[in-house]
Amino acid sequence: MNRNPYIIVVDDEAPAREMVGDYLKMHGFAITLCDGGRSLRDAIGRTTPDLVVLDLNMPEEDGLSIIRDLKSRTNIPVIMLTATASPIDRVVGLELGADDYVAKPCELRELMARIRSVLRRSAPKMEGNEHPLTASEFGLLKVFAANPKRVLSRERLLELANARDSEAFDRAIDLRIMRIRRKIEPDPAKPAVIRTIRGGGYLFSPSGDKS
Structure with a gap:
């Protein structure tokens, strides 16, 4: 049975994560909001998401560290949100395994389109020996x-x-x-x-x- 994709939105700024979460809910996604790496890990421990939308610039633990840890243990797709991040931060994020990035303040329609694109690329194939590439x-x-x-x-x-x-x-x-x-x-x-x-x-x- 098909279900709505489950997405975790991680941002230390409550208005930003709530805006993204509300928009995605309106378009049929199941959403959990997290304020940092610790709450993200707790949420993943409860239910594995189909995708994580992750702000790179957070005071508690920066997004690159979170990506490194997440990709070392899982294949969960990640879309980075970057505000003041330099091109090197975006490059390093992609090289650590992130699947895409969107600049902040983000155009919500673009973010949703990129989420759907990444979900299509990472969707499980019928053959068990296929491994999607980033x-x-x-x-x-x-x-x-x-x-x-x-x-x-x-x-x-x-x-x-x-x-x-x-x-x-x-x-x-x-x-x-x-x-x-x-x-x-x-x-x-x-x-x-x-x-x-x-x-x-x-x-x-x-x-x-x-x-």
Whole structure:
């Protein structure tokens, strides 16, 4: 039986979270409002949400720390709300596993459209062995697919992925590749599809062979 998507809205400012929550309720979503990381974890402990809308700038615990913790334990999709966050904050958030972001003060119709888009991407597939990719993982995999059997340095990957801030992306590329390997490698501990080339970068071998 179909049910309404369940979304947790996290924002330390009561008027902001209530405005977002009321709007989403009007459009059929089930909503829980949280004022920070602690209340978010309590809510997730009771019922796993379909998606979290998370403000990045909170005094108790910043949103990036919350994303890091959440994505280390779950696959719950996250949309970041960013007000004064710098581009680097948004980049790091995406590299930590966030699925999208919306600038604050947010246009509520845009937020709802992005929520529906992320929910479509993360919806469980009929086959149990399918693992949805985040937007950032998909972007990097597209780069690999366009350059099979070629060693690509981190710098080249940054260029092909149109990453504008290499300092923010450099080591984060390793994290993204680690997440991709968990989803596509037969044995992520011994990667054969995306191989690490010592001193060179990464090589994409679609067939998983060593040639």
